[in-house]
Amino acid sequence: MKLSLLLRTALLSFAAFLGFSLSASGRQAPLKVALAGLSHDHVYLLMQHYKKGEVAIVGIVESDPVLVEKFKKTYHLADTLFYKDLSVLLRNRKPEVVMAFGPNVAHLSVVEACAPLHVNVMVEKPLATTVKDAERIVSLAKQHHIYVLTDYETSWYASNQAVYKQVSANEIGEVRKMVAHDGHQGPKEIGCSPQFLSWLTDPKKNGAGALFDFGCYGANLMTWLMNGSAPEAVYAVTRQIKPTIYPNVDDDATIVLDYPAATGIIEASWNWPYNIKDWEVFGKNGYLQAVDPDQLRARKNGEMNYTIEKLPAPAQPYRDYVAYVSAVVRGQLDPGNDLSSLQNNLIVVKILAAARQSAREGRKIYLK
Template sequence: MKHIVYYLTLLFAMTQFANAQPTKKPLRVGVVGLVHSHVHGILNKAFKQTGQTDIEIVGIAEPNRELAERFAKQHGYPMSLVYATVAEMLEKTKPEAVTDFGRIVDHKKTVELCAPRGIHVMVEKPLATSYADAQQMAALAKKNNIQLLTNYETTWYGSNHKAYAIANTEKSIGDLRKIVVHDGHEGPKEINVNKEFLDWLTDPATNGAGALFDFGCYGANLSTWLMHNQRPISVMAVTQQIKPDIYPKVDDEGTIILTYPKTQTIIQASWNWPFARKDMEVYGQTGYVFTVDGTRMRIRLKGDKNEQQTEATASDAPATDPFAYFAKLIHGETKADELTSLENNIIVMEILDAARQSAKTGKAVNLSQRAQVR
């Protein structure tokens, strides 16, 4: 009987201790804009995933009331969360961080409003529509000591991180010689993106370009990472309007060539692939590693008679999703990943800006003659 009383007392004490432990509060997040279809990821996480404690959406800034109501019905959030302007949402809800799902050209405005308030920012890729805007955003972030991240779907692919480890940490394929990145799909209209997304995505003023920016940014991001944030010597790009009847204002096909001292990167960005794809090929002096998708990979090392197929796991990536990572970063539980880093994405914007210039003039842009801005 004494033993039973002892164990019951111990169990009660342990329960009380556990209940007394402070619960980590979720990151208070404001959502800026609903016109980028990637917003469904954070809305699903916040309002449909039971038991998730990483983030709490405290406000949504969206002037298009009809769009906000449509998504409210789809995701189940109350319209009381919706504000007409970013400034009002920030003042009324006091978020710790915001995630921007607006037009790319508006990313700068978001940082201008958030940085002086000490509010961290994560934008969807790419960082900006111009290198000049990206530089100003970076200066604001550094001055106000906030995190300014760019979210790419491919950052959360375990395969990319395993490929990086094979190429750069383990150095299993020798010095890098060629990187080839393929990204895109059949086209935004062809895959039936919603009208609000299509309108700005196919406007060079609001998106920066067409497929060149929409999907070229992935390759620039990955190449910069694999090359340890080294700027390329030169950038050469060719764009086409294969479907001018559908995309009269922007390119739907883009190829970018980056030259480094002993490496070359080819970025193939397209709204004309027969199927959606986000994969890459990394060739070294003695072997290669290919990513097929987020998990599947193909590898051939020195001495191998045939290539091997392998798979990465979720643990190879820094987090399961960008918002869990964002919360951990701001709560001091992890350090910034190079793929989402500001340093990387300033170089990405320099590459994209130069690619746009090269495609227009038909000439390569020599970056080695420019001073690097940090």
């Protein structure tokens, strides 16, 4: 009995040394998370992980009393979990990661609070609203040796991962063109919460309208497929198709990315008749389309018809952001140039900022 206890203690200590966190059952313990903001509607996906016991919420920062009461009541959260200031929370709680679910413009302040205390951060896409903020985030992460990860829904699509693997294996030859379609009917039209809508349609808090909200997906995927290389130039056109609904921001954007041997086209909109997130890649010898999360459409040279493959769910930790973030912050995975990595997402912000400038000035913007 004593030998078994000693052995178990040794194993747990060794696992902790390696960066693993184990529960009493031997499974990985829930990820200890603090939430910076509740106004981004993607927080409700995180709360599903909480209900399943996959994350342990150690603290929440939110100043809106309506949201505070809503989350307390809906998810049976104790009053003691709630704070009005992130610095105060971090003095009292020890999360493995702070997840930011507030305005995009607030991402830098979250990192500024967390980095000196060596607390990792995850933000919802995009990383920042300006290149200056993004570069400051990168600098803080490097200085204090923390991870700052960016979450995109499309990172966990089996179809996107299959496209990347086939292109990397040279199955369709050199990439010539990429096209990403990302959008829906509009945030108000699909019923986004008032708190989310208030900053999503604010050009300073969001960065732009559909240009930032949906343009970031294509920029993220294309940077990944181009092995972390930025385009040489960016050209964009934005429109206000529904100015009475979205008077302060664009609601439709088309972005063209110039690479040395390829072209990327990003179509982002709040004006489509249905939700869409797909990705087409044209190679010298074939074509691939990530139709939706689990369908891959393909056609190779000499073939008369397309094939459509239904894909299984990705292997962990690439199935969802909780598993991925857990693996990274616990030392089991190096993000490298992954879709969530800082390296990738700094380039994404540079693309979006150049697209915003291009649309405003009506000219192509060359990246340094």
